[in-house]
Amino acid sequence: MDSPTVAVHEGAHHEHPSYQRHHFVTMDQQRESASFGMWLFLLTEIMFFGGMFTAYLIYRNWYYPAFVAGSHTLSIVLGTTNTAVLITSSFTMAMGVWCAETRKRSGLILSIILTLVLGLVFLGIKSVEYHEKWVQHHVPGLRFDAMTFVHPKAEPGQPVEPGLPLDMAQHTEIYFSLYFAMTGMHALHMIIGMGLLIFMLIKAVQGAYDDGNIAFIENFGLYWHFVDIVWIFLFPLLYLISRHQ
Amino acid sequence: MSSIVSLPDQTTARIPKKNYISNENGILSWLLTGDHKRIAILYLISITFFFFIGGALAGLIRLELLTPQSDLMAADTYNKVFSMHGIIMIFLFLVPSVPATLGNFLIPIMIGAKDLAFPKINLLSWYLYLVGGSMTLWAMISGGVDTGWTFTVPLSTHYLNTNVVTTGLAIFVAGFASIFTGLNFIVTIHRMRAPGMTWFKLPLFVWSNYAASILMVLGTPVLAITLVLVVLERTIGIGVFDPSKGGDPILFQHLFWFYSHPAVYIMILPGMGVISEIISTFSRKRVFGYSAVAFSSVAIAVFGFFVWEHHMFIMGVSNYSTLIFSLLTMLVAVPSAIKIFNWAFTLYKGSITFETPMLYAFGFMGLFTIGGLTGVYLGSSGTDIHLTETYFIVAHFHFVMVGGMLMAFLAGIHFWWPKMTGRMYPEKISQLAAVVTFIGFNFTFFPQFLLGMLGMPRRYAAYPPEFQVLNVFSTAGATILGVGYLLPMIYLVWSLKYGKIAGANPWQATGLEWQIQSPPLTENFIEIPVVTQEAYDYEWLDRQKEREVTQVG
Numbered sequence: 001m002d003s004p005t006v007a008v009h010e011g012a013h014h015e016h017p018s019y020q021r022h023h024f025v026t027m028d029q030q031r032e033s034a035s036f037g038m039w040l041f042l043l044t045e046i047m048f049f050g051g052m053f054t055a056y057l058i059y060r061n062w063y064y065p066a067f068v069a070g071s072h073t074l075s076i077v078l079g080t081t082n083t084a085v086l087i088t089s090s091f092t093m094a095m096g097v098w099c100a101e102t103r104k105r106s107g108l109i110l111s112i113i114l115t116l117v118l119g120l121v122f123l124g125i126k127s128v129e130y131h132e133k134w135v136q137h138h139v140p141g142l143r144f145d146a147m148t149f150v151h152p153k154a155e156p157g158q159p160v161e162p163g164l165p166l167d168m169a170q171h172t173e174i175y176f177s178l179y180f181a182m183t184g185m186h187a188l189h190m191i192i193g194m195g196l197l198i199f200m201l202i203k204a205v206q207g208a209y210d211d212g213n214i215a216f217i218e219n220f221g222l223y224w225h226f227v228d229i230v231w232i233f234l235f236p237l238l239y240l241i242s243r244h245q
Numbered sequence: 246m247s248s249i250v251s252l253p254d255q256t257t258a259r260i261p262k263k264n265y266i267s268n269e270n271g272i273l274s275w276l277l278t279g280d281h282k283r284i285a286i287l288y289l290i291s292i293t294f295f296f297f298i299g300g301a302l303a304g305l306i307r308l309e310l311l312t313p314q315s316d317l318m319a320a321d322t323y324n325k326v327f328s329m330h331g332i333i334m335i336f337l338f339l340v341p342s343v344p345a346t347l348g349n350f351l352i353p354i355m356i357g358a359k360d361l362a363f364p365k366i367n368l369l370s371w372y373l374y375l376v377g378g379s380m381t382l383w384a385m386i387s388g389g390v391d392t393g394w395t396f397t398v399p400l401s402t403h404y405l406n407t408n409v410v411t412t413g414l415a416i417f418v419a420g421f422a423s424i425f426t427g428l429n430f431i432v433t434i435h436r437m438r439a440p441g442m443t444w445f446k447l448p449l450f451v452w453s454n455y456a457a458s459i460l461m462v463l464g465t466p467v468l469a470i471t472l473v474l475v476v477l478e479r480t481i482g483i484g485v486f487d488p489s490k491g492g493d494p495i496l497f498q499h500l501f502w503f504y505s506h507p508a509v510y511i512m513i514l515p516g517m518g519v520i521s522e523i524i525s526t527f528s529r530k531r532v533f534g535y536s537a538v539a540f541s542s543v544a545i546a547v548f549g550f551f552v553w554e555h556h557m558f559i560m561g562v563s564n565y566s567t568l569i570f571s572l573l574t575m576l577v578a579v580p581s582a583i584k585i586f587n588w589a590f591t592l593y594k595g596s597i598t599f600e601t602p603m604l605y606a607f608g609f610m611g612l613f614t615i616g617g618l619t620g621v622y623l624g625s626s627g628t629d630i631h632l633t634e635t636y637f638i639v640a641h642f643h644f645v646m647v648g649g650m651l652m653a654f655l656a657g658i659h660f661w662w663p664k665m666t667g668r669m670y671p672e673k674i675s676q677l678a679a680v681v682t683f684i685g686f687n688f689t690f691f692p693q694f695l696l697g698m699l700g701m702p703r704r705y706a707a708y709p710p711e712f713q714v715l716n717v718f719s720t721a722g723a724t725i726l727g728v729g730y731l732l733p734m735i736y737l738v739w740s741l742k743y744g745k746i747a748g749a750n751p752w753q754a755t756g757l758e759w760q761i762q763s764p765p766l767t768e769n770f771i772e773i774p775v776v777t778q779e780a781y782d783y784e785w786l787d788r789q790k791e792r793e794v795t796q797v798g
Contacts, residue, residue, distance in 0.1 A: 021364075022359065022360075022768070023353075023358065023359035023360035023361075023364070023437075023768075024437075025773060029436055029437070032436055033362040033363075033432050033433075033436040033437070036432050036435060036436060037362060037363060037366075037428060037429075037432045040428050040431055040432065040462055041428060043462060043463070044424055044428070044462050044463070044465070044466045045466070047462075047463055047464075047466040047467050048466035048467070048469060048470050049470070050466075050467065050470075051466075051467045051470035051471055051474075051500050051503075052470060052474075054496075054499075054500065055474075055485060055496060055500075058493070058496060059485075059491075059492075059493075062491075063491060140481075140482070140483045140484055140490075141477075141481035141482035141483050141484065142481050167491075170490065170491065171490075171491040173483075173484045173490050173491070174484055174485060174490065174491050174492060177477075177483035177484050177485050177492075178485070180483070181473075181474065181477065181483065181485070185470075185473075
């Protein structure tokens, strides 16, 4: 056992944990590949949302009054709450990654559950907002009526907003199309993320991450933060147009 | 004619008993494989299947155009046939053709790795491709789609009662197959290179696939979201592309061509990589200006993102942006010309032999040059207004895609066939096929340049009688071309059993893939190689052989 070759062999064996895939030479290579792949995937996600941001940019320039009027129908309270909820969920996810790195199983499980709950709260608030749009006839294509923008109703305690000309009022449909497309695509990413969170929760309870094989959690963390960042852009673009007016 | 082919003694040679094909048996061992070589074979079989469907549709188109009247099929059937021809050929054949088959097979071997970085995602990519392909076939047999491959709004969203939604979603799914292939390649090329394999020792095939992967990763998601919006527009009428609601159809064009112009380079760049390998091997010379050729691939990928509007010159975009995009389009000619000139200089004073892959490569160089130069006509906004939407455009992109990419694909398949299967294809008949393809191709598509110049519009089942002579030429050529494509299909399958044993390095080429057994082991290399020589270093190869001889002697 004292011969140098055996020592080298043991050393080499130590460098190859059981979860290293056969085609990687070192564990570092495997880890770097996985995280590089995840960053590239997030790049494709940026391009994916980028198409909608481009459309938003163009239509907002064309139909600014309609975008302002549409934006004012959104609840700033619910939007802000949701932003806070989502940022907190990113924090709990970051705690989860940290717990996984330091091999704290119970901390990891708690973080995943908290992230899941916060994600559910976000989607719950979002569905309340969607429902409100449905009631107000602000769902493009399916249930839409622009007349509320031509003759706005006075809300208690607030001055009556001036109505839009009919053609501009009809363009609020474009605003709501983008609102639903962008927040809907964002919500879809959250739902996929929560599916993965449940998968991770089951694995974590089984103790699958106790051996340090946490690439999945780290990369999922990147994904979750990305979804958060998309919302950080969506919130001002959709909710905060000309709030001072 | 001299030849560089050196095969082992056929009386004693055997295919190595242990290789990636014989490693495991049973259908499940293929369907659940993580081996990049097996996935490449699965992809090869599936894209060949779709190529023949697309080709049959092309045959129907040419048959209809034999006569001026619309007599073989009704005009709306014709619309469905050419739409499906375009959709299948572009999304299900050309985009995955070289990357998903040859790229999948060779990139890990060329850089000295045991597999791609993400074998499971690689397999997922193939399944997504199959789902996308099946949905497209379903759309075709359940009534077809007649938007053309461009899904132009508001035609596709408001005026047609065909399977736009199914086809759109099919392309969405197939797009993710392409994204995953590209992502896998980029990570693999960055992180999995063998010791000593620096960026400038990489074979040019790897460089060009790397450049194409950048386009796949950055461009395809934009197409995906565009198709989602088209589907939403069509199903519930969200209004983003609907002018009656204030939406802008031109926005669709911008988003669509932002992917679909780079997609042209996704299709051609890997083919250019194949040509670099072949020209070098059959000239016995290092590729002239290696780094210029390598960087020109990346330059094409970068410039490719800034020229999309040249598809839209007649669609009501502003004159000033037309001017700028016209100028930017000319930029792409520079790296493309660098490649053609460098291949020509590689041939200069080389020891050229004329094996089948080289014949296809020559076909590529000539036809791609014509295709590229006619692109200048179309990129210049003035001539474009006369030529766009005519057969000139059809001829132009078929010269680039069929004359270019398909030639390169066949060149590559022949070149690496001995590596993939361990057996040689039959040389004489394959040379004949290459020549027949070249002749048939020119007969088919050169008359279409003339038709376009004369003003025959594309996408119509009927045409004025004065165009008939050239159309008959074109259809006759397509028949020859069809024979040219059937021949390899037959003799390549034949060669699987009866071909000569190829040995490890039938071409005496330099790449890492030729230094291992054919067909390779599942893990490619018994030991990860250490790379010391430059790419295409034929002097190094000669020295290797001299040393072998002296050792034996």
